[in-house]
Amino acid sequence: MATKHKPGKETVIALDNIHKCFGSVEVLRGVSLEVKAGEVVSIIGPSGSGKTTLLRTINGIETINQGTINVKGITLTSDASSQALNEIHSKVGMVFQSYNLFPHLTILRNITLAPIHVNRVNKKDAEAEALRLLEVVGLREKANNYPSQLSGGQQQRVAIARALAMHPDIMLFDEVTSALDPELVGEVLLVMRKLAEGGMTMILVTHEMKFAEEVADRVIVMDKGVIVEQGPAKEVFAHPKTERTAKFLRRAL
Numbered sequence: 001m002a003t004k005h006k007p008g009k010e011t012v013i014a015l016d017n018i019h020k021c022f023g024s025v026e027v028l029r030g031v032s033l034e035v036k037a038g039e040v041v042s043i044i045g046p047s048g049s050g051k052t053t054l055l056r057t058i059n060g061i062e063t064i065n066q067g068t069i070n071v072k073g074i075t076l077t078s079d080a081s082s083q084a085l086n087e088i089h090s091k092v093g094m095v096f097q098s099y100n101l102f103p104h105l106t107i108l109r110n111i112t113l114a115p116i117h118v119n120r121v122n123k124k125d126a127e128a129e130a131l132r133l134l135e136v137v138g139l140r141e142k143a144n145n146y147p148s149q150l151s152g153g154q155q156q157r158v159a160i161a162r163a164l165a166m167h168p169d170i171m172l173f174d175e176v177t178s179a180l181d182p183e184l185v186g187e188v189l190l191v192m193r194k195l196a197e198g199g200m201t202m203i204l205v206t207h208e209m210k211f212a213e214e215v216a217d218r219v220i221v222m223d224k225g226v227i228v229e230q231g232p233a234k235e236v237f238a239h240p241k242t243e244r245t246a247k248f249l250r251r252a253l
């Protein structure tokens with residue numbers, strides 16, 4: 001059983017009435033959500049309910065049509081400036097289902113690329129930090145290998161280290177274990193669990209219900225572009241308040 005950490009009091013993410021359309025289709029239909037420092041929030045729900053889109057709005061990859069996003073004091077609205085988007089980007093790290101490492105660069109170079117070229121960290125410091133992060137994800141000995149020499153689980157752990165190298169305040173995980181062979185899922189979840197226990201603020205979209213139950217402080221259930229329910233995982237799983245959640249959980253658990 002995970003040792004649950006205690007989230008702080010400071011609100012680091014505040015979403016207020018977020019709407020997002022793709023063309024004429026409204027995929028987020030008024031989502032409001034607050035996340036405290038150190039909190040681990042898991043978003044679950046049927047495919048197409050808007051989970052990924054919601055994550056992508058939080059780090060500014062997707063712009064919104066209506067509502068307000070506040071992340072660590074930076075505010076995004078529908079007419080967000082590119083400066084605000086960049087600022088949010090630097091505070092929020094994101095890891096995707098497809099790890100997207102650069103195949104022609106070593107693991108070390110994959111991790112130091114953005115710190116050196118975006119954050120202007122000098123090479124020596126960036127490499128020292130990358131090696132420290134590789135230690136954290138248990139891959140120190142792979143620093144000079146290329147991505148193709150690593151398993152999917154190892155590549156995903158590198159992708160997590162790469163995101164952490166930018167020193168984000170918040171980490172978003174979008175179905176990061178979905179593309180992995182089942183035997184490789186555990187090693188990635190272990191790294192995420194360690195991060196959570198270290199106090200990182202995290203929002204994860206996941207199908208790993210057991211992981212959500214053990215690690216997340218709160219589970220959010222989305223359906224058709226809205227949050228239909230939220231609460232501690234145990235409570236939501238055992239006593240879903242809506243039929244929509246119950247139906248989803250019958251299939252997922």
Ligand code: ADP
Nearest residue numbers: 022023027045046047048049050051052053054
């Ligand atoms: P989930 O993560 O819950 O599966 P998504 O956020 O990926 O849901 O998708 C929500 C809806 O938005 C889906 O109907 C999807 O097809 C649509 N959608 C997502 N991204 C785009 C896009 N870039 N262009 C058009 N439609 C999109």
